[in-house]
Amino acid sequence: MRRRERVMKEMVSLWTGIVAIIWIVPVVWAFFTSFKTETEIKTKGFGFLPKEWTFENYINIFGNTDNAPIIRWFGNSMIISVTVTVLAVILVSLTAYGYSRLDFKYRDTLFYMLMGISLFPNIINIIPLYQMMTWLKWVNTNMAMIVPGLGAVTNIFLVRQFSLSIPREFDEAAKIDGAGEFAVFFRIILPMLKPVLTVVALFSFTGSWNDFLWPTIVFNDVEKMPLTAGLKLLNGAYGGFQLGPILAAACIAIFPTFVLYLFAQKYFLQSMSLSSGIKG
Numbered sequence: 001m002r003r004r005e006r007v008m009k010e011m012v013s014l015w016t017g018i019v020a021i022i023w024i025v026p027v028v029w030a031f032f033t034s035f036k037t038e039t040e041i042k043t044k045g046f047g048f049l050p051k052e053w054t055f056e057n058y059i060n061i062f063g064n065t066d067n068a069p070i071i072r073w074f075g076n077s078m079i080i081s082v083t084v085t086v087l088a089v090i091l092v093s094l095t096a097y098g099y100s101r102l103d104f105k106y107r108d109t110l111f112y113m114l115m116g117i118s119l120f121p122n123i124i125n126i127i128p129l130y131q132m133m134t135w136l137k138w139v140n141t142n143m144a145m146i147v148p149g150l151g152a153v154t155n156i157f158l159v160r161q162f163s164l165s166i167p168r169e170f171d172e173a174a175k176i177d178g179a180g181e182f183a184v185f186f187r188i189i190l191p192m193l194k195p196v197l198t199v200v201a202l203f204s205f206t207g208s209w210n211d212f213l214w215p216t217i218v219f220n221d222v223e224k225m226p227l228t229a230g231l232k233l234l235n236g237a238y239g240g241f242q243l244g245p246i247l248a249a250a251c252i253a254i255f256p257t258f259v260l261y262l263f264a265q266k267y268f269l270q271s272m273s274l275s276s277g278i279k280g
Contacts, residue, residue, distance in 0.1 A: 006221075007254070009047070012047055013226060023238050025107045027254070028048065029046070029048060030250055030251060031131060031251050032048050032049055032050060032166040032246045033050075033101060033243070033244070033247050034057050034058070034244060034248040034251050035050050035053050035054060035055070035143075035151075036050040036051075036054070037050075037052055037054050037056065037242060037244070038050060038234060038242055038243070038244050041243050041244055043098050044168070048050065051169070056244070057244035057247070057248040058244045058252075060244075060245045060248075060250045061245050061249050061252070064245075064275045067222070067233065068230065068234055068249075069223065069230075069247055070227070070230065070252065071226040073225055073226060073229075073246060074227050074252065076142070076225060076226045076227070077209055077227040077228070078256070080142050080144065080145045080146060080149075080208055080226055081204075081208040082205070082206050083123040083142070083146050084146050084150065084204055084207075084208040085147040085201050085204045085205045085208070086143070087146070087150055087199050088149070088150050088155065088200060088201070089151065089152055089196055089197050089200055089202040089204070092152070092155045092159055092197075093185075093190060093197055093200075094185070094202050095156050095161060096156050096159035096160040096162075096163055097163060097185050097189060097255070099111050099156070099170060100162045100163040100164050101168075101184075101185075101189065102181070103210050111160070113151060114156070115157060118153035118154065125215075125239070126213075126217065127211075129148060129252035130217060130218065130219070131213075133218055139218050140219055140220055140221050140224060141216065142224075143255075144219075144227065145208065145211070145215060145218070147215070148214070149204070149207065149208045149211070152200075152203070152204065152207065154203070155200045155203060156205065157201065158196060158199065159193060159197065162193060162195075162196040163189065163193065163249060166189065166192055170184075170188050170189070171184050171188065171189075174187070198264055199264070200262075202249060202261070202264045205260060206257045206261075207259070209226075209227075209228070209253075209256065210228060210257065211226075211228060211256055212228045212229070212232075215228060216228075216229045216232055217231035217243040227252075227253050228253065231246075231249055231250065234246050234249055
């Protein structure tokens with residue numbers, strides 16, 4: 001039995017390593033290629049390290065403020081993603097608290113209906129969602145990105161399951177001392193939700209930052225676009241033949257989420273244990 005378990009672990013490790021390589025190799029290649037000259041990219045084939053290191057691609061990207069203002073796009077994405085993250089953490093924590101700690105009629109029915117609706121692909125919401133943005137006059141504004149980005153049912157489910165693992169004795173002890181529902185939430189439950197809310201913030205930020213289809217639909221003003229929608233214009237800005245600047249822009253787009261994952265990975269692992277919110 002032990003030998004079988006050891007073989008299974010080795011197979012899982014091997015498969016995990018293969019998947020990691022499949023994901024990592026293109027990113028590493030894109031990073032090093034962004035420091036190559038355009039001539040080397042097109043003539044030397046697939047290779048990792050540049051023969052001649054150059055910052056020309058990044059200089060071109062940051063210097064192009066006419067038809068591809070990447071610094072402005074980066075700022076727009078940062079404003080949208082940070083706003084979505086802060087509001088999502090607040091709304092998700094309150095909603096999950098209601099579904100996990102409060103007793104009201106049809107609570108579980110409403111929750112499972114919400115989960116069921118979330119199983120439909122997001123693409124079917126594009127037309128009605130765009131129509132709603134038109135009615136609200138939010139097309140070509142940050143509100144069109146922020147408000148729809150707050151409805152992540154997966155985050156509610158994650159925080160609810162985490163909250164259910166916290167014993168209700170904490171709530172009852174606080175209420176005996178005279179605490180109300182808001183006091184119980186902010187003083188007792190919320191501090192215990194820190195690991196899972198960090199993961200919610202991570203998911204919300206990366207989801208908003210990496211969103212590509214929706215911003216290309218609701219934005220038509222180049223100056224107001226987020227970074228992902230702006231990247232689509234780079235093919236036209238550089239004639240579709242210069243890979244160096246496009247890869248440099250892609251690396252810039254990856255950088256914030258990469259740094260965020262480095263600092264938040266321990267909280268991600270903690271949230272996977274539904275009992276990690278319990279202290280003592």
